[in-house]
Amino acid sequence: MMPSATLPPLRCPVCSAALLPDNLSEAKQLVCESGHSFDRARQGYWNLLLAQRKRSKAPGDNEAMVQARHNFLSQGHYQPIATAIQECLAGLVAEKLADKVAHSKPALVLDLGCGEGYYTQQIHQALTSVSKDSQCVGLDISKPAILHASKQHKQMTWLVATGADIPLMPESVDIATLIFARLLPEPTVQVIKPGGYFLVVWPGPDHLRELREQIYTEVRDSDLSPDSQLQALFEPISTQTLHFRFSLSQGDAIDNLLMMTPHGQRLSQTGREKLISLQQLDIQADIRLSLYRKR
C-alpha cells in the first residue's frame, strides 16, 4: 500500500482553529480545540465542506462530468499543458531551495478546483523530484471529483472544500495553482505566504475555436485575463502562451470534450448528435499560464 500523505496545516471550517489528527482514532479523524471533528473518508480524502457553504445538494462537477474529463485527459490531449505547469513549478521550487536564507522548508502547493486530479498528480511528481518532502493538496467542491482523485492517488491530501473559504491556515501555502477554474482572489491570497506564488492557467481567445464554431453561429473572443481581478493583491510576473493542435477521431472523444466544457452544456441534443457523428475534429488549444506573486 502507498504511504498516505503528511497532513498540511489545516484550519477548522467552523471556528478557524488548527485541525489536528486525533491520535486516539489513529488519525482517522481531525479535531480542533473546540471539539469540531471531521472523519477521514474510506478513500482517504477529508470532507471539510460545511452544509451551509453549499449552494446546492451536490455542488461542483457531477459524476458524469468528472468521468468525461478523466476519459478525455487520460487520452493525453492536454499533456503539453501539464508539462508546462510542471516545468514552471519545478523551476519555482528549485529557485526557492536555492534561496536558503528566505525559505528553508519544503514547499506546500495547493491546487484549487483540482477536479479529478490529472494536473495535481503531475504537479506532485514534479515537486517531489526537486524537493522530496514537498506536499501537494488538491481541493475541489465536487465530491465525485475528489472521490475519483483520492482513489487513484494516495500520496496527496485531497479536500472536499470550497475555494471561497479554504480550510488551510493563513499564509501557509508557497504556491497555489488554479487550472481552468473560477478565480476567488480574496480567499486565495489569504492562504498564500507573503511573497508566495499563484499560477493561473486559463483559455486564450482561440482555445477550442473549431469546436465553438460548430456550436455557435458567431464565435466571440472573450478576454478572460485574470490580471484585472488580481492586480490589487498580486504582482504579475509572467504569462506564457501555449498553442498546440490535437485531433479527436471518435464520437466518444468528442462527446467527452463536450461534456467537460461549458460549450457542451449549452448544446442541443441535435447539435450534440451532429458533432459526435463527425469522423474527425481537428482542434486548437490556446492556453495561457500566468504567474503572479503575492504583494
Ligand SMILES: C[S@@+](CC[C@H](N)C(=O)[O-])C[C@H]1O[C@@H](n2cnc3c(N)ncnc32)[C@H](O)[C@@H]1O
Ligand atoms: C473546469 S473544472 C477544472 C478541473 C481541473 N482543474 C482540470 O483542469 O482538470 C472546474 C472545477 O472547479 C470546481 N469548482 C467549482 N466551484 C468551486 C468552488 N467554489 N470551490 C472549489 N472548486 C470549485 C468544479 O467542481 C470543477 O472540478
Ligand SMILES: [Zn+2]
Ligand atoms: Zn473548530
